[in-house]
Amino acid sequence: MFNFNIVSSWLHGLLTGFMPEWGAILTESILVALAIITLYAVFAIVLIYMERKICAFFQCRLGPMRVGPWGSLQVFSDVFKMLTKEIINMRQTDLFLHNLAPFLVVTASMVTFACLPWNKGAQIIDFNVGVFFFLAIGSLGVVGILLAGWSSNNKYSLIGAMRSGTNHQLRALHRYDHAHHDLPHRHHVVLRNLQPAGR
Numbered sequence: 001m002f003n004f005n006i007v008s009s010w011l012h013g014l015l016t017g018f019m020p021e022w023g024a025i026l027t028e029s030i031l032v033a034l035a036i037i038t039l040y041a042v043f044a045i046v047l048i049y050m051e052r053k054i055c056a057f058f059q060c061r062l063g064p065m066r067v068g069p070w071g072s073l074q075v076f077s078d079v080f081k082m083l084t085k086e087i088i089n090m091r092q093t094d095l096f097l098h099n100l101a102p103f104l105v106v107t108a109s110m111v112t113f114a115c116l117p118w119n120k121g122a123q124i125i126d127f128n129v130g131v132f133f134f135l136a137i138g139s140l141g142v143v144g145i146l147l148a149g150w151s152s153n154n155k156y157s158l159i160g161a162m163r164s165g166t167n168h169q170l171r172a173l174h175r176y177d178h179a180h181h182d183l184p185h186r187h188h189v190v191l192r193n194l195q196p197a198g199r
Contacts, residue, residue, distance in 0.1 A: 049075055104140060108140035147161075
């Protein structure tokens with residue numbers, strides 16, 4: 001397995017040759033952040049395209065086919081469409097918290113990349129509580145979802161955000177997922193089927 005400590009040591013030595021230590025560390029941090037953002041964007045593009053194609057296959061459709069070869073540029077056209085949409089600010093909302101919520105969700109999912117051991121010397125944060133860090137930072141996305149519902153000053157949005165946040169937390173705990181979601185549904189189905197035929 002290739003040791004990335006060789007590359008990082010060479011880059012650090014190269015940067016400290018013509019700038020101070022703090023400048024080299026700052027430059028390395030910016031390069032690492034750009035690498036994480038690029039990796040995150042590439043993963044998102046590939047997974048969105050795969051999801052659309054697989055869902056289309058399940059429904060006996062072709063999926064995105066018009067933009068680019070085999071619809072491979074559909075994700076970029078969707079991003080452009082979303083960027084050109086009008087931003088509507090509702091009255092009586094907490095605009096700061098409402099705009100902060102998406103950044104919390106995206107930042108939480110990006111920072112989880114920091115503790116993943118990609119290769120020897122390629123980890124960004126090297127400490128012995130990586131699993132706990134991964135779980136703690138990953139759960140911050142739920143705070144962003146709850147914050148979005150709460151800052152909208154709408155009780156229905158708050159209820160929807162609480163439901164979505166609960167689903168995210170239960171999805172993280174796979175063993176409780178089916179017990180919490182399926183048991184009330186199965187209970188309802190059993191009771192409905194046990195009703196007398198005359199009613």
